[in-house]
Amino acid sequence: MSTELDVEQEYVTMLYAHLDGLRADTDSRLATTLRESSSSPTAMTHRDAATAHYSELLAQYGAVENGLCFGRLDFTDGVRSYIGRIGLFDTEGDYEPLLMDWRAPAARPFYLATAASPDGVRRRRHIRTSQRKVTAVDDEVLDLGAGGRDAHDGVTGEAALLSALNAARTGRMSDIVETIQAEQDEIIRSGLNGVLVVQGGPGTGKTAVALHRAAYLLYTYRQQLSRRGVLIVGPNATFLKYIGQVLPSLGETGVLLQTVGDLYPGVRGTRPEPARAAEIKGRIDMVDALRKAVHDRQELPDEPMTLIVEREELTLDAPTVKAARTRARRSRKPHNEARPLFAEEIVAALTRQEAERLGAEFLDAGDLADIRREMAADPVVQDAIETLWPQLTPQRLLTDLYAAADRLASALPDLDEADRALLLRSPRLGWTAADAPLLDEAAELLGVDDRAERAAEARRRRDEQDYAQGVLDILQMEDDADPDILTAYDLIDAGRLAERHDDEDHRTAAERAAADRSWTFGHVIVDEAQELSAMAWRVLMRRCPSRSMTLVGDVAQTGDLAGTDTWAGTLAPYVADRWRLTELTVNYRTPAEVMAVAADVLAELGTGLAAPRSVRETGVEPWRLRVDPAELADTVAGLAADQGAGTLAVIAPSALVDEVGRAVLGRVPDAGLGDRPELESRVVVLTVAQSKGLEFDAVLVVEPAAVVAGSERGRNDLYVALTRSTQWVGVVHAAELPAALANLVERAV
Numbered sequence: 001m002s003t004e005l006d007v008e009q010e011y012v013t014m015l016y017a018h019l020d021g022l023r024a025d026t027d028s029r030l031a032t033t034l035r036e037s038s039s040s041p042t043a044m045t046h047r048d049a050a051t052a053h054y055s056e057l058l059a060q061y062g063a064v065e066n067g068l069c070f071g072r073l074d075f076t077d078g079v080r081s082y083i084g085r086i087g088l089f090d091t092e093g094d095y096e097p098l099l100m101d102w103r104a105p106a107a108r109p110f111y112l113a114t115a116a117s118p119d120g121v122r123r124r125r126h127i128r129t130s131q132r133k134v135t136a137v138d139d140e141v142l143d144l145g146a147g148g149r150d151a152h153d154g155v156t157g158e159a160a161l162l163s164a165l166n167a168a169r170t171g172r173m174s175d176i177v178e179t180i181q182a183e184q185d186e187i188i189r190s191g192l193n194g195v196l197v198v199q200g201g202p203g204t205g206k207t208a209v210a211l212h213r214a215a216y217l218l219y220t221y222r223q224q225l226s227r228r229g230v231l232i233v234g235p236n237a238t239f240l241k242y243i244g245q246v247l248p249s250l251g252e253t254g255v256l257l258q259t260v261g262d263l264y265p266g267v268r269g270t271r272p273e274p275a276r277a278a279e280i281k282g283r284i285d286m287v288d289a290l291r292k293a294v295h296d297r298q299e300l301p302d303e304p305m306t307l308i309v310e311r312e313e314l315t316l317d318a319p320t321v322k323a324a325r326t327r328a329r330r331s332r333k334p335h336n337e338a339r340p341l342f343a344e345e346i347v348a349a350l351t352r353q354e355a356e357r358l359g360a361e362f363l364d365a366g367d368l369a370d371i372r373r374e375m376a377a378d379p380v381v382q383d384a385i386e387t388l389w390p391q392l393t394p395q396r397l398l399t400d401l402y403a404a405a406d407r408l409a410s411a412l413p414d415l416d417e418a419d420r421a422l423l424l425r426s427p428r429l430g431w432t433a434a435d436a437p438l439l440d441e442a443a444e445l446l447g448v449d450d451r452a453e454r455a456a457e458a459r460r461r462r463d464e465q466d467y468a469q470g471v472l473d474i475l476q477m478e479d480d481a482d483p484d485i486l487t488a489y490d491l492i493d494a495g496r497l498a499e500r501h502d503d504e505d506h507r508t509a510a511e512r513a514a515a516d517r518s519w520t521f522g523h524v525i526v527d528e529a530q531e532l533s534a535m536a537w538r539v540l541m542r543r544c545p546s547r548s549m550t551l552v553g554d555v556a557q558t559g560d561l562a563g564t565d566t567w568a569g570t571l572a573p574y575v576a577d578r579w580r581l582t583e584l585t586v587n588y589r590t591p592a593e594v595m596a597v598a599a600d601v602l603a604e605l606g607t608g609l610a611a612p613r614s615v616r617e618t619g620v621e622p623w624r625l626r627v628d629p630a631e632l633a634d635t636v637a638g639l640a641a642d643q644g645a646g647t648l649a650v651i652a653p654s655a656l657v658d659e660v661g662r663a664v665l666g667r668v669p670d671a672g673l674g675d676r677p678e679l680e681s682r683v684v685v686l687t688v689a690q691s692k693g694l695e696f697d698a699v700l701v702v703e704p705a706a707v708v709a710g711s712e713r714g715r716n717d718l719y720v721a722l723t724r725s726t727q728w729v730g731v732v733h734a735a736e737l738p739a740a741l742a743n744l745v746e747r748a749v
């Protein structure tokens with residue numbers, strides 16, 4: 001065994017001993033806290049806060065077990081420091097740092113120093129470990145006098161990086177903290193304020209950067225961000241599951257992960273709908289449409305309404321109602337908040353009628369007040385008001401709108417009939433992702449009293465928290481932290497966040513944020529940001545009035561018809577041109593051979609964007625295999641069954657995905673497919689939309705011509721499909737190939 005390995009093993013063993021000491025100490029503090037029996041409210045609050053704090057620490061110590069220490073910097077002045085997932089200090093000595101948190105400013109040269117600009121660093125060492133054992137060290141000597149380095153242009157820690165990139169994929173994303181590259185580091189550590197757009201081609205690490213940025217911001221601006229929380233928005237639940245483990249592995253747990261369909265509290269927008277319907281719902285025109293839909297609910301009677309109040313006949317005619325409506329509308333209050341004004345006017349008009357009938361000259365102010373009170377309380381009057389100006393929830397407004405062709409025609413007069421028909425739906429059907437932003441917009445227009453909903457949501461979350469506490473108790477007895485269970489820490493960790501936010505409210509910041517439509521976040525991160533519709537942007541901007549945001553995406557990969565073509569166009573209404581653009585240019589996923597083919601597809605898109613430069617080659621050319629249409633699904637299934645080690649994704653056009661899925665399932669019974677495919681399966685069958693943001697060792701693209709023809713953004717979809725693989729890509733087709741793929745080599749049989 002080399003002496004260098006021995007040296008590092010000794011140090012790493014010492015660090016783990018230190019970590020174990022911290023764990024044991026925290027464990028016993030937690031046990032002591034839990035044994036405290038005082039029942040005074042103050043003592044209980046302290047006890048809850050301490051329990052949450054110690055639980056959070058234990059979660060963090062468990063999360064950093066793997067790869068605790070991964071780097072060492074030797075400076076030219078003889079100073080040496082070790083870099084790891086958290087900071088550790090020599091608490092028994094004079095508090096010397098034993099391990100530096102990767103996010104600390106002093107750790108930065110680990111990611112940035114180059115031979116050309118060594119920043120005082122003589123040597124950078126990557127330390128690789130397996131569990132607690134040091135398995136390898138890779139050195140880069142940056143002091144030119146001592147020999148320089150040979151690496152790809154701009155790539156640091158090449159051996160460690162290539163080893164990470166070549167590793168087989170598991171269906172779960174892992175963190176990149178050991179090998180963050182300089183252009184990525186710039187973005188991760190960019191300041192908190194303002195809108196930062198990260199444009200980058202496939203595999204350039206946008207998702208990785210977004211997650212590490214969340215961890216960095218929480219570390220650096222902890223006070224500010226723990227009060228308001230950080231929201232990360234991803235394209236779908238499968239994707240959130242894919243990335244869900246990264247932040248816990250970085251020791252951060254208090255972040256709310258949501259899809260656009262989750263953005264309206266109490267609603268899960270998951271029902272699928274035609275792409276065109278989602279596109280229409282995402283248009284900015286829907287703001288006016290909803291406004292009109294609300295106005296249409298403030299009705300005038302066609303015929304005078306006869307109300308029998310206390311056996312007397314009273315009349316409400318259109319001019320009377322119109323006068324009341326005008327007064328209420330003039331208040332410029334949201335619909336539900338203006339309703340009392342309308343009601344007051346109607347009651348006043350009916351009171352006047354009744355007074356005239358009784359003979360106004362015989363009534364004093366007290367009599368009039370009595371009549372008014374009785375009128376206001378009368379169920380018949382209340383019903384009439386409810387008909388003319390109903391109390392509306394966003395759900396009811398939208399359900400009624402979608403259920404009636406005439407309401408849709410009135411709200412969306414410029415939309416052609418076929419498109420309007422796409423929006424018609426039965427009131428019983430659930431919500432789609434595109435509905436969530438509309439519900440939020442409707443809530444703004446209606447001025448919703450959502451207290452009951454919030455209480456229900458809080459109750460649901462409290463139950464989850466109780467469950468999580470139980471899981472945590474069990475976990476403390478086990479050493480191996482299961483990544484699935486780790487997510488339970490989110491709730492517990494967040495408990496302490498809420499404590500700091502408001503002593504009166506014991507819900508967590510994440511809980512409160514998720515349940516509260518009017519919650520505003522300290523920072524919002526959007527992944528696959530190119531997919532968001534104009535209506536979704538409005539919700540996010542409402543959730544983040546400070547405009548402290550990180551938006552990562554690629555306008556060449558936009559698949560959603562309502563998505564973005566240009567960042568400038570999307571952001572102009574909210575921040576004009578006050579946003580920063582950064583670009584990522586190196587592709588860490590897709591091998592050069594595959595990227596060369598994808599680059600031809602990109603060129604046809606006409607975005608003017610350059611294809612990212614692949615960091616490695618595999619020597620395997622992408623291939624094609626042409627078969628009879630009748631044999632397409634079976635051939636794909638046969639290839640999937642023959643797949644050796646590693647994960648394989650079969651990416652098929654929507655029109656074929658079910659047929660291909662069935663065939664694959666026949667040959668690979670444990671394949672993942674359907675609405676929520678199990679990504680950890682060896683073989684998964686997906687549409688392009690489902691594959692967005694994900695990656696696999698190998699990819700089979702089925703019938704590319706149908707992918708292209710399947711959507712107005714079909715070429716973008718093909719670009720996405722081709723760039724999901726880390727090792728090889730095969731194309732199986734029956735129809736003619738799109739021109740950009742014409743030069744693929746035939747598969748050697």
Ligand SMILES: Nc1ncnc2c1ncn2[C@@H]1O[C@H](COP(=O)(O)OP(=O)(O)OP(=O)(O)O)[C@@H](O)[C@H]1O
Nearest residue numbers: 176179180181202203204205206207208588589693
């Ligand atoms: N510095 C790095 N070190 C190690 N791996 C990296 C690094 N940067 C990116 N990767 C890996 O490259 C792959 C692609 O990263 P990621 O999914 O973040 O890219 P992306 O830009 O979001 O891609 P897409 O646009 O296709 O969704 C991931 O496996 C990620 O872990």
